[in-house]
Structure formats: structure tokens, C-alpha cells
Amino acid sequence: MQNVIETDALCKRYGSHLVVDHLALTVPEGCVYGFLGPNGAGKSTTMKMLLGLVHPTGGTVRLLGREMTDANRLALLRQTGSLIESPSGYLHLxxxxxxEIVADLKGVPHKDxxxxxxxxxxTNDQHRKVGQYSLGMKQRLGIAMALLGSPKLLVLDEPTNGLDPAGIQEMRELIRTMPTATGATVLISSHLLGEMEQMVEQVGIIDHGRMLFEGPLTELQRHSKGALTLRLLHPAKALPVLQANGLPTAAVGEDNTIALPPLRDDLLAGLVQALADSGAGVVGLTQHTRTLEEIFLTLTAPKEVG
Incomplete structure (x- = not known):
């Protein structure tokens, strides 16, 4: 299995501002890859460089196993579909x-x-004018345009922006099944971690143009686990158990709740069993998810020595 996208020391500078800073991005074949970062992190600029819409200041881009050059750019992009920013289309058609217009421009048979x-x-709405479409339908039409010609790579820039909850759910389902349904590897950007968790297998997190994390979603989820909230029938009985496990005995909150730091699954299971045995009566356990900003702080925090 090859990597569909590889960048090496990819940079883009506008004046004195380095928007993309020596970025190393690796997208394996056959996956949905989530490109995650806050607004202004450099996601869209990176995607435009991958598609040859913006010329890099430095570094290299490899698509489908070949380094992109002026000579082969168009040949590589014929195997790539994209939806950057808002979907385009003639509303009166x-x-x-x-x-049909896009197929003619791409040289793709109309049967596709x-x-x-x-x-x-x-299919059931193909003869409706696009001006009558909802935003979600327009986004799906934009993806259909990108899929004409069976590209090996699909690049989608925040495709759920502005959609209502039903539209977001439809888009998630569509993107999640894309590699199986079309054979295309998908690179999708977003600034919302919760949204990505329901679509992707691989994740890259970018901030200020630099890659902070790249790897499987399961590894990122380890970083995203936040504090725990225990709700108990008899909190006083829980305090000795928490002390015995080396956990801070925070004050009991409303509804007999106690806040705990994130714990590994095996340690958490053992703690819940010990609390049950003590008669504390565990009636609720909530695992909070860190915000993207909190994950950034975790990823960039200095490592303790010793």
C-alpha cells in the first residue's frame, strides 16, 4: 500500500508570514484522513498547494507516488477530485x-x-434546478462533480460548513463510505474534532502551519480524553478508595459528584469495581472530551524529564 499524499518540508510564505511551516503530511491509500486544525491554521493553503492552485515557497508534494512538477501537474490532477470552499454550479441549470458540463470539461463520458x-x-433530484437545492444538496452535487472520472484522491475542504444537523449526518455517512464506494482516498479538513471522530481513520493536526500530531484516530482519542465525573450514592465511602488509588480527593459537588483526572481504561475499570465493593454506589460516570484547544495544549506541553 502506497501513500497517496506525501509532503516534505512544505512551506508557504506570504510576505513575512509563514502560513505553512515545513509541513510533513502522509496520507495512506484507501483511508479517510482528517486534516484538523483551527481556522487560520494553514489547512486550506496546504490543500491548495496539493492541488497546484497555490505555488509552494519551499518543499515538495508527492501525489499518487509521483513528485508534482509543472510538467506532470495536470496529469496528476486528472486523477484527483476536489471541493474547496463553497461548491460551484450554475443555479439556473x-x-x-x-x-454534463463538468464531464465535458474533464473529458469524461456522460454515462459516468x-x-x-x-x-x-x-438521482431522484437530478432534473431539479440547483437554485432549488438546499446547501447540503449543493455540497453533495459538488462532491459528485469531483467524483466524475473516478479519481484516486478526493480533497474536501470543510464540506459540512453551514449544514444543518440532518445535512451534517448525510455528509458524514457519504464521506465515511467513500473509499469503499468509489475506491478513492479522502482527505477532509475540519476545525471540529467531534465531527472528525465520526468519519476518519487517520488524523493530522496542524496549528500555525506546523504538524502537531499525525497518526491513527485511536491514538488521538487517547489525547482527547478529559476529566471524569463520578456520581455516587455515598460519596464519603468513596474517599478512602480514591486515596488508596493515589487520586486527588476533590470536594464533593452537586448531585454527589466527584471530579477525577483522565484514567486508562484498565485503571478506571478497577476503580469502579473498588468503589462498588466499598458501598459508595456508582450511579453515573461521564468521560469528558477535551476541546481541540485543550488537545493542542497537551500536544505542545513540555515533556517532564525523569
């Missing part, structure tokens, strides 16, 4: 008419239109 309409679930 139907979805099918819009797809039925396939992509089916993938994005717009």
Missing part, C-alpha cells in the same frame, strides 16, 4: 446539466453521471 448521482444520492 439542473444538477444533471451541471454534471448516473454513477456519481447514485453515490451522492441525488
Amino acid at each position: 439542473t444538477a444533471r446539466e451541471n454534471l 453521471i448516473a454513477r456519481v448521482l447514485d453515490i451522492v444520492q441525488l
Whole structure:
């Protein structure tokens, strides 16, 4: 299995401002890769460099196993589909008419239109004018345009922005199944960790143009585990158990709750069993998820020595 995207020391500078700072990005074939970071972190600029829309100040981009150059850029991009910023389309034309125009521009047979309409679930609405579409339907049409010609790589820049909850759910389902349904590897950007967790397998976190973390989602989730809240019937009986396990005995809060730091699953299971045996009566356990900003602080905190 090759990497579909590899960047080495990729940089983009605007004046004195280094927007992308020696970025090393690795996207394995056949996955949905979440490119995560706050607004202004450099995500869109990186994606535009991957698509040849912005020229790098330094470093290299490899797509589909080949280093992108001026000579091979168009050949590589023919195997790539993208939806950057808002979806484009002629509002006075139907979805099918819009797809016919894009197919002609890409040199793709019109018979491929039925396939992509089916993938994005717009077959029944293909003859409606795009001006009558909801934002979610327009986003799905934009993805259908990107899928014409069966690209090996799909690049999506914050495709759930502005969608209502139903539209977000539809988009999640669509993106999650994309590698299986189309054979395309997907690179998707977002600034929302909770949204990404429901779609992706691999994650890269960028901040101020630098990669802070790259790896499996399961590894990131280890960093995202925040404080625990225990709700007990008899909090006083829990305090000796917490002390015996080396945990801080914080004050008992409202509804007989006690706050605890994040714990490994095996330690947490043992603690809950010990609390049950003590008669403390565990009636609730809530694992809080750190915000993206809190994860950044965890990832960038100085490592303790010794």
C-alpha cells in the first residue's frame, strides 16, 4: 500500500508570514484522513498547494507516488477530485446539466453521471434546478462533480460548513463510505474534532502551519480524553478508595459528584469495581472530551524529564 499524499518540508510564505511551516503530511491509500486544525491554521493553503492552485515557497508534494512538477501537474490532477470552499454550479441549470458540463470539461463520458448521482444520492433530484437545492444538496452535487472520472484522491475542504444537523449526518455517512464506494482516498479538513471522530481513520493536526500530531484516530482519542465525573450514592465511602488509588480527593459537588483526572481504561475499570465493593454506589460516570484547544495544549506541553 502506497501513500497517496506525501509532503516534505512544505512551506508557504506570504510576505513575512509563514502560513505553512515545513509541513510533513502522509496520507495512506484507501483511508479517510482528517486534516484538523483551527481556522487560520494553514489547512486550506496546504490543500491548495496539493492541488497546484497555490505555488509552494519551499518543499515538495508527492501525489499518487509521483513528485508534482509543472510538467506532470495536470496529469496528476486528472486523477484527483476536489471541493474547496463553497461548491460551484450554475443555479439556473439542473444538477444533471451541471454534471454534463463538468464531464465535458474533464473529458469524461456522460454515462459516468448516473454513477456519481447514485453515490451522492441525488438521482431522484437530478432534473431539479440547483437554485432549488438546499446547501447540503449543493455540497453533495459538488462532491459528485469531483467524483466524475473516478479519481484516486478526493480533497474536501470543510464540506459540512453551514449544514444543518440532518445535512451534517448525510455528509458524514457519504464521506465515511467513500473509499469503499468509489475506491478513492479522502482527505477532509475540519476545525471540529467531534465531527472528525465520526468519519476518519487517520488524523493530522496542524496549528500555525506546523504538524502537531499525525497518526491513527485511536491514538488521538487517547489525547482527547478529559476529566471524569463520578456520581455516587455515598460519596464519603468513596474517599478512602480514591486515596488508596493515589487520586486527588476533590470536594464533593452537586448531585454527589466527584471530579477525577483522565484514567486508562484498565485503571478506571478497577476503580469502579473498588468503589462498588466499598458501598459508595456508582450511579453515573461521564468521560469528558477535551476541546481541540485543550488537545493542542497537551500536544505542545513540555515533556517532564525523569
